[in-house]
Amino acid sequence: MALERTFSIIKPDAVAKNVIGAIYNRFESAGLRIVAAKMLHLSKEQAEGFYAEHSARPFFGALVSFMTSGPVMVQVLEGEDAVRKHREIMGATNPKDALAGTLRADYAASIDENAVHGSDAAASAAREIAYFFTEAELCARTR
Ligand code: IDP
Numbered sequence: 001m002a003l004e005r006t007f008s009i010i011k012p013d014a015v016a017k018n019v020i021g022a023i024y025n026r027f028e029s030a031g032l033r034i035v036a037a038k039m040l041h042l043s044k045e046q047a048e049g050f051y052a053e054h055s056a057r058p059f060f061g062a063l064v065s066f067m068t069s070g071p072v073m074v075q076v077l078e079g080e081d082a083v084r085k086h087r088e089i090m091g092a093t094n095p096k097d098a099l100a101g102t103l104r105a106d107y108a109a110s111i112d113e114n115a116v117h118g119s120d121a122a123a124s125a126a127r128e129i130a131y132f133f134t135e136a137e138l139c140a141r142t143r
Contacts, residue, residue, distance in 0.1 A: 004082040005035070005138075007128035009117035012070035014107050015039075020073055023103060023116065026089055027077055036129075036138045037075040042068050050131060059112065066113055074132045078141070083125055086118040 010023055027034065042050075047067040054060050077086055091102025094111040098104040108114040119125035129138070 001080045003078055003080060004122065004125075005076055005078045005129060006082040006086045006125045007117075007119045007132070008075045008077055008086060010073040010075075011113070011115055011117060012066065012068075012072055013109065013113040014103075014115040015071050015073060017107060019107055023107070026103060027086070030079075030085055030089055032077040032079040032082055032085060032089075033141055035076050035078045035141065036133050037073060038132075039071050039073050040132075041071045044068055050128070062112055076129050076133060076138055083119055083122055087120065090116050090118050 008027070010020055014020070014023065024034065040046075044064060047064045048055070051060065051063055051067070054063065057063075079085060089103060091098030091104035091108075093104075093114060095104040095108035095114055096111075098108070103116050104114050107116075119128050
């Protein structure tokens, strides 16, 4: 399978728990490479734009408020089958349903504060990467 890129957010709850390095370790142990990364404190507009597809959902206001409650780490992960592999590492949206050993089982307190985000398909990955990174910020691994 060809190399693929996906987009990841370590959400404010996980940043507050000081587990950025532990989460990066899971990505790297699974063969995913970080090819771009930065820490950001999202504005309300940035969070609303990122989650625009959920704007009509009852939890939208709480989601935006949570995502702007503290800094996040955003990164682009590259590897074989990266979108699917990353979703597997994250676990189910609701940590109650997440398999043991997944990031959400280990670090998420609830569906509202669930530690991590990962693109759900190649098309959404491309859109989400472009939302936060320019092409020039994506660093090809040359060695
Ligand atoms: P995903 O993050 O696993 O892809 P989505 O369905 O795309 O899940 O939802 C985006 C985010 O919205 C979730 O990660 C979660 O933070 C929040 N969310 C989704 N469904 C609910 C809900 O029923 N109640 C509260 N928050 C929710």
